[in-house]
Amino acid sequence: MADAGLGSRSNPLAASVYLRRNLSKTAPLMGVIILAVMLIAGIVSLINSIPLSIKVIYAYSKQYVAVTPRGNPFLTPLFMKVVEDESPVELERVMVIRGSGVEVKSIVGNWPFVVLGLERSDMDYYLARMSSEVVEGRLPEAGKPEAVISETMSRNLGLGIGGILQKPDEAESFSPMPVKVVGIADGANWFAFTSIEYQRENHFPNIDAFMAFAKSPADQLKLDNWTEEQLAGQNAQVFTYRQLEKQADTMFTILYQILNVVIGTLVVVITLMMGMLINIFLSQRVQEFGLLQALGYTKRGLLRRVLVETTIFVVGGWFLGLAVAFGLLNLVKVVLMDPRAFALDTTDWSAYSYSLPVPVAIFVVSLVTVWVKFKKFDPVGIVERRLV
Amino acid sequence: MISLDQISLVYEDHGREVHACREVSLEVKPGEFLGILGPSGSGKSSLLYLMSGLKVPTSGSVRWRGDDLAGMGDEVRAEIRLKEFGFVFQYPYLIGYLTALENVLVALPSEDRVAEAERLLVSLGLADHMRRYPHQLSGGQKQRVCVARALLGSPAAVFADEPTAALDHTSGRGVMGLLNEHRGAGALVVVTHDPVMLEGADRVIEMEDGAIVS
Numbered sequence: 001m002a003d004a005g006l007g008s009r010s011n012p013l014a015a016s017v018y019l020r021r022n023l024s025k026t027a028p029l030m031g032v033i034i035l036a037v038m039l040i041a042g043i044v045s046l047i048n049s050i051p052l053s054i055k056v057i058y059a060y061s062k063q064y065v066a067v068t069p070r071g072n073p074f075l076t077p078l079f080m081k082v083v084e085d086e087s088p089v090e091l092e093r094v095m096v097i098r099g100s101g102v103e104v105k106s107i108v109g110n111w112p113f114v115v116l117g118l119e120r121s122d123m124d125y126y127l128a129r130m131s132s133e134v135v136e137g138r139l140p141e142a143g144k145p146e147a148v149i150s151e152t153m154s155r156n157l158g159l160g161i162g163g164i165l166q167k168p169d170e171a172e173s174f175s176p177m178p179v180k181v182v183g184i185a186d187g188a189n190w191f192a193f194t195s196i197e198y199q200r201e202n203h204f205p206n207i208d209a210f211m212a213f214a215k216s217p218a219d220q221l222k223l224d225n226w227t228e229e230q231l232a233g234q235n236a237q238v239f240t241y242r243q244l245e246k247q248a249d250t251m252f253t254i255l256y257q258i259l260n261v262v263i264g265t266l267v268v269v270i271t272l273m274m275g276m277l278i279n280i281f282l283s284q285r286v287q288e289f290g291l292l293q294a295l296g297y298t299k300r301g302l303l304r305r306v307l308v309e310t311t312i313f314v315v316g317g318w319f320l321g322l323a324v325a326f327g328l329l330n331l332v333k334v335v336l337m338d339p340r341a342f343a344l345d346t347t348d349w350s351a352y353s354y355s356l357p358v359p360v361a362i363f364v365v366s367l368v369t370v371w372v373k374f375k376k377f378d379p380v381g382i383v384e385r386r387l388v
Numbered sequence: 389m390i391s392l393d394q395i396s397l398v399y400e401d402h403g404r405e406v407h408a409c410r411e412v413s414l415e416v417k418p419g420e421f422l423g424i425l426g427p428s429g430s431g432k433s434s435l436l437y438l439m440s441g442l443k444v445p446t447s448g449s450v451r452w453r454g455d456d457l458a459g460m461g462d463e464v465r466a467e468i469r470l471k472e473f474g475f476v477f478q479y480p481y482l483i484g485y486l487t488a489l490e491n492v493l494v495a496l497p498s499e500d501r502v503a504e505a506e507r508l509l510v511s512l513g514l515a516d517h518m519r520r521y522p523h524q525l526s527g528g529q530k531q532r533v534c535v536a537r538a539l540l541g542s543p544a545a546v547f548a549d550e551p552t553a554a555l556d557h558t559s560g561r562g563v564m565g566l567l568n569e570h571r572g573a574g575a576l577v578v579v580t581h582d583p584v585m586l587e588g589a590d591r592v593i594e595m596e597d598g599a600i601v602s
Contacts, residue, residue: 010493012494018485291481293466294469294475294477295537296467296469296473298463298466384433384549
């Protein structure tokens with residue numbers, strides 16, 4: 001049968017010939033797809049960056065389970081003993097800590113962050129567990145209002161050596177004395193710590209907490225789960241990364257449901273618009289299809305040809321849209337996000353996959369439109385009666 | 389080569405039965421130039437579309453080299469139209485985004501046919517117009533491109549439905565002369581209401597009210 005689809009340079013009915021020579025029609029269609037894909041992938045990537053930021057900022061908690069007794073300082077050693085004696089995995093270290101608060105910036109406002117108070121003897125171990133070391137400045141001295149912060153926090157808060165991390169006049173980043181940054185540590189993890197002596201003297205409640213470190217990530221997960229179960233219902237607050245992840249996922253469930261509705265609506269609107277445009281462009285080609293069918297091209301061959309053309313511009317538009325979205329997101333990352341240490345994954349496939357319904361829906365609408373048109377097609381009516 | 393046996397074509401138009409062809413029997417021989425003459429509405433175009441497989445008769449049979457066209461199925465009939473027949477329609481239908489040469493190649497797209505298509509256009513006086521698009525051609529030039537398209541591949545039969553209707557008399561005669569001159573060994577079936585256009589025809593039949601009257 002005559003194949004009106006793809007062909008060589010001597011085949012004037014090759015899909016590429018139509019697409020190239022009718023750019024005034026195909027370029028706007030492709031442009032709409034590119035913009036839609038870019039818009040959807042961009043919006044979803046930026047929204048995904050919020051839970052991603054939570055996971056990145058608080059990723060330090062993957063390294064340990066933290067336990068804070070509620071109201072009673074005498075409970076700390078008791079809980080520590082339970083963990084040390086009964087842990088299902090071998091513990092690498094258990095350290096007594098204190099904690100105070102500071103705020104870090106995110107694209108959706110400020111988030112609370114803990115400033116740990118550590119024994120001098122625990123600081124090096126803690127840094128090692130964070131895969132980090134102090135690259136600028138020094139460690140805080142015992143009892144002094146001094147802190148080490150990670151390089152990510154330094155960028156986020158715009159604080160260098162000598163900058164003030166906590167102040168007496170800031171409710172959310174409070175400390176009775178201005179706490180000066182004396183050291184900056186490298187690496188991807190976010191953290192901040194002072195000496196435990198400074199926090200014991202200046203921060204309330206006057207209760208020590210503790211952190212337990214397992215030897216491997218798998219053991220840490222077991223320890224986290226076990227501690228949560230073991231201390232459930234007791235006067236203790238247990239902090240694990242798993243909890244944080246769960247909370248973040250729950251928090252964004254509704255947001256993602258809304259996002260799905262918005263994107264679904266957007267896809268429907270774009271598809272309807274594209275369907276109408278495709279219908280108009282196909283109507284303008286009725287004479288061409290009538291002529292070709294009269295000459296001996298089959299409906300199936302013509303349908304295949306239109307589908308090849310549609311596939312090229314739909315798939316091409318989608319890939320170009322993805323490329324443009326990728327480029328723009330990288331620009332946003334470099335210009336806006338990285339300088340503030342905001343998280344944005346420009347290779348987040350889930351964000352790009354949200355745009356997949358656009359080409360699929362447009363392709364299906366095109367297929368139906370062409371099929372309906374060809375079904376009631378009478379080539380003789382066109383060549384004989386000049387219906388067009 | 390093509391034989392029509394008692395064919396009729398009846399269709400409904402706004403609830404009224406129209407007999408476009410009434411029990412027509414006819415034979416087109418290889419290489420024959422057959423003219424079909426008749427006034428508007430006499431059924432001559434319907435007869436042309438029936439014998440070329442573009443329409444299927446309500447009754448009777450159309451045989452192409454002995455095989456019943458109606459019994460072949462759409463795809464086989466389409467293949468015969470593409471490979472064995474050439475068509476020139478009343479209006480010079482060309483594809484707007486293709487050049488004159490490409491419009492000719494549409495009939496049989498193949499690398500092997502490019503030289504032949506060029507040769508045809510040259511012999512039809514369009515040597516300087518091959519790379520032009522339809523909107524850059526006059527009506528007569530467009531119809532000559534259509535003639536070249538119909539002749540590509542030396543088809544066994546060329547069917548022309550009022551090929552001169554959209555042209556002035558001189559251009560019309562020129563197109564008819566070219567068709568007859570370049571058809572080679574192929575049969576030529578021309579439908580027209582103008583007897584002057586059938587000069588050189590081997591045989592002319594006249595139709596009236598769907599039937600052959602002479």
